[in-house]
Amino acid sequence: MVDIAKRFSHNPILHPRDVKPSIDGLVVECLLNPGAFTFQGKTYLLLRVAERPESKEGYASALSIDPNQASGLKVLHFAKNDPVVDLSDPRSIVHKGKTYLTTLSHLRLASSEDGIHFTVDEKPTLLGEGHQEAYGIEDCRVTQVGSCYYLTYTAVGEDGYGVGMISTEDWQHFTRHGMILPPPNKDCTLFAEKIGDKYYALHRPTLGDGGLGGNYIWIAESPDQLHWGNHTCIARSRPGKWDSARVGAGAAPTRTSEGWLEIYHGATEDNRYCLGALLLDLNDPTKVIARSEDPIMEPTTDYEINGFFGSVIFTNGVVENGDAITVYYGASDLVVCGATFSIKEILDTLR
């Protein structure tokens, strides 16, 4: 046990009951994996909010994106005894060949003066848009590059899940850049600055049919953050260890004197999610200098072990302040929590 996280004393800091449903008739089922950033002196989280319709006796209910509604959302009810309704998968409803989801994720801002006590916006900040995001948008990283914030998130649609990108300068007006990495891919974060004359991103292709490769962390280069090439794997899952089944990047890497420090998640075949660190060369981030042998944080508290999906710690949002790095994380796919680390202490574990 080498958990070196200092958890916030009043974790969890946000619970589904703290979040108002997007429209009447919905229930906020889970809060998940927030992006984090500072803007105009405040700390912000960009929460993933998973909602479902309230139960209705005799009906199976689904939530769908619908640009024709003022709210952008629509609830559908299907009679359970209708022979053309397929309910065999609890996550979805298939009706006349079309698939609807029972829960749907959007992104919503929460703001704080102190980085600990957050107020959640009353409405969604960003909903999925178009068929590539028809099943929602999830797990958004927020990377500030100059005055612009780049949002990279999992875009989920009928054709698979890939990485979508949106940018904003003022958090009022948003520019959509489409899918920057094709399916199956997620866990993408941009670096906050150019290295040499190139931008870099970490991402996580998913193991495809055929079984070659795995759920590994890759790095890619770009001239403009919109178009990506020269993809290389930098971290595989490691059989027998805490990150044996899959690994994925968290938030934008932190520049330290010893290299780019990336706090990433690793999971076992049993889906126990812990956090570890990768240290990448400052001038060539395709080179891995060091990697955690043991997790720097693992599910130990009640709220990390018991929840919607237990024993999960997942981060995609950090805020830096000198030697302190605050990690915001989703715990057991239900609540949002915070913990601080000393960068020096993390680097010490990597020696």
Place this chain on the structure above:
Amino acid sequence: MVDIAKRFSHNPILHPRDVKPSIDGLVVECLLNPGAFTFQGKTYLLLRVAERPESKEGYASALSIDPNQASGLKVLHFAKNDPVVDLSDPRSIVHKGKTYLTTLSHLRLASSEDGIHFTVDEKPTLLGEGHQEAYGIEDCRVTQVGSCYYLTYTAVGEDGYGVGMISTEDWQHFTRHGMILPPPNKDCTLFAEKIGDKYYALHRPTLGDGGLGGNYIWIAESPDQLHWGNHTCIARSRPGKWDSARVGAGAAPTRTSEGWLEIYHGATEDNRYCLGALLLDLNDPTKVIARSEDPIMEPTTDYEINGFFGSVIFTNGVVENGDAITVYYGASDLVVCGATFSIKEILDTLR
């Protein structure tokens, strides 16, 4: 049956026996899926040559890329009764945790004065290079853009298979551009010209763990052909049809008066591979104007039905000449064949 291909009368035009092994001790097992292009008045194929070591009694033999050998290749023999050798998968040998392949593909040029009779080079033109191509390079598309030829191929390595790119102007000197699309991805072809101010490519992400999406044809944009973004699905597999399980682009689309004509492959769950056509908008190739309801070519001859892997027609190389388009194709994963189509006749099937 709407097969409108005019097959070459002396198909197959190339057989494994026509190809000299790269080094002594190897057997050319299969010829597969050639790219095709013209250069200095000749027609060229860039063959995928799959080789394996000659059998050796009591040993399992593997072929590996080795830059320390003059040939770039190395044969390894593992005693079958060695307890640390795992032979459970006939395609590979696992020895002390490292995987070796029993067959390995490289790319090799064949040239012709008439487009029918080809002479195959004595040595490989391109071998896989580095760990991303340690398991070979396959199914290369060749797209001429001005005086430069861009090669997009399946790069197969331990971290999965993605799309590699190499460019050349003279077919003597080659520039490697790394992996332009991350795993799991294959069947990538560039368009031969810019549309507006962007380059375009078709590609084929593979269905990942989780089951969302499928083996569909996607299109992407690029400012420079090296970095890709704005990915969109343009053609799904179609349940119950000839292309029910997977689809993938062939060679660079042909510009016609009615749109970009792409001859693609589709396969059923039984792995029967046929060819069909997609017609894409000339000014916005993300728009599909028409698609073959039935194949324009399907495995019917003996050499298409019987071979290494039967009932397979797969093309990634075409040569255009007025209304005629010559399709070079791999038949039953064993031999290389040719057929001509009338572009007008293909377009007629799409009305």
